[in-house]
Amino acid sequence: MNTNYITRTRTGKTRRRAGIMAVAALTIAAGALTATPATATTPATTPAAATTNPTATTDSQVTDWGWNEYGQTGVPTGLTDATAIAAGAYHSLALTSDGTVTAWGWNDDGQTDVPAGLTDVTAIAAGGHHSLALRSDGTVTAWGNNTSGQTDVPAGLTDVTAIAAGSWHSLALRSDGTVTAWGDNTSGEADVPAKLTDVTAIAAGGHHSLALRSDGTVTAWGNNDHGQRDVPAKLTDVTAIAASYVHSVALSSDGTVTAWGDDEYGEADVPAGLTGVTAIAAGYLHSLVLRG
Numbered sequence: 001m002n003t004n005y006i007t008r009t010r011t012g013k014t015r016r017r018a019g020i021m022a023v024a025a026l027t028i029a030a031g032a033l034t035a036t037p038a039t040a041t042t043p044a045t046t047p048a049a050a051t052t053n054p055t056a057t058t059d060s061q062v063t064d065w066g067w068n069e070y071g072q073t074g075v076p077t078g079l080t081d082a083t084a085i086a087a088g089a090y091h092s093l094a095l096t097s098d099g100t101v102t103a104w105g106w107n108d109d110g111q112t113d114v115p116a117g118l119t120d121v122t123a124i125a126a127g128g129h130h131s132l133a134l135r136s137d138g139t140v141t142a143w144g145n146n147t148s149g150q151t152d153v154p155a156g157l158t159d160v161t162a163i164a165a166g167s168w169h170s171l172a173l174r175s176d177g178t179v180t181a182w183g184d185n186t187s188g189e190a191d192v193p194a195k196l197t198d199v200t201a202i203a204a205g206g207h208h209s210l211a212l213r214s215d216g217t218v219t220a221w222g223n224n225d226h227g228q229r230d231v232p233a234k235l236t237d238v239t240a241i242a243a244s245y246v247h248s249v250a251l252s253s254d255g256t257v258t259a260w261g262d263d264e265y266g267e268a269d270v271p272a273g274l275t276g277v278t279a280i281a282a283g284y285l286h287s288l289v290l291r292g
Contacts, residue, residue: 070106088126111144127165150183166204189222205243228261244282251280
């Protein structure tokens, strides 16, 4: 098996490093958080062996397990009323019903240092080592690693309705259907195509970006070393998109799924006969769907 995975260098870029590490993804259940195993990028330092330590707390109804070298599965005790969650490379975010954000996990770049006084948050996104929050007034707040300018929210950016965080870049969808991007642009991931309008959803991958338009088509830009922005011909009637490090996934209105890009581990091999899908997600080297 090829065990080359992407990790960060001291300069904030990426390089290949041997090793497979398991971290955790998050789900919401009855207003509480549950962590479930997934795969993701490896850290810049060589970690200790992964351990599994399931724990549960009565007051917060949280269960967590998986690799916890940086506390990424250590959901804070008493955290309840979660309405949205986001998982970065080695940190986690939760939005609660009072419009505040809680963060935990690796904090080498301040990605879990939620800005003081941050309130009225309606959406969150977690990137490789940075975090984003969308406020009810349509503005965006960012914190964490800024090596590539991924937390430098453009001045005057308002009327934002959705946000997405890639490894080293950030995206914002505005109410007029246009997209604004900032941060790393070594592969063109922040070069929003000219005249891209009527966008209804966005997704940020490792070094590529996706936009879903109101006509059900998908536009992609950025890195294409694994075909992750080669949107399949005749792909239409799309209702949702997801982007991972080097592959992309789309859900169509008929409940079918299309995936493209890297397929070394079968992450783009959609199971034959898969129908009735209502939601999709893309992990580092795997893909998920919700049926029914």
